[in-house]
Amino acid sequence: MKLPGHPVIAEEKPTRYLLVRLPRNDKSGFLAQAGYLAGNWEMLRDDLLKLGAQSEAEPVEGNKFGDYHSVRGQLLGPNGVALRVQTIWMTEHLSKTTKFITLVPDDSP
Numbered sequence: 001m002k003l004p005g006h007p008v009i010a011e012e013k014p015t016r017y018l019l020v021r022l023p024r025n026d027k028s029g030f031l032a033q034a035g036y037l038a039g040n041w042e043m044l045r046d047d048l049l050k051l052g053a054q055s056e057a058e059p060v061e062g063n064k065f066g067d068y069h070s071v072r073g074q075l076l077g078p079n080g081v082a083l084r085v086q087t088i089w090m091t092e093h094l095s096k097t098t099k100f101i102t103l104v105p106d107d108s109p
Helices: 012-018 028-032 038-054
Strands: 057-060 066-076 082-092 098-105
Touching (some): 012 038, 012 098, 038 066
Antiparallel strands (some): 057 066, 066 082, 082 098
């Protein structure tokens, strides 16, 4: 199955979460390997949306707010380095909007 609707990524996800050095669960160092930096956050957003649109989504346990989906695939960064990622998305029950939640390195075979 594909992600439902037209998935969205809030600007705050890349600019205040993914590409910012955090003391815990930092993702910026991982993403920097492929050239994703705060100055080109739009590229990361666009690549994540492309991954979400082109790859298969697997259902993951939901909650009272929405249904979660996992999308695995590769991001080809601006410097040509490919990163294998698992992304998590949520389709909200009330709005029916599918939103990007997070990503982690994908070390599955």
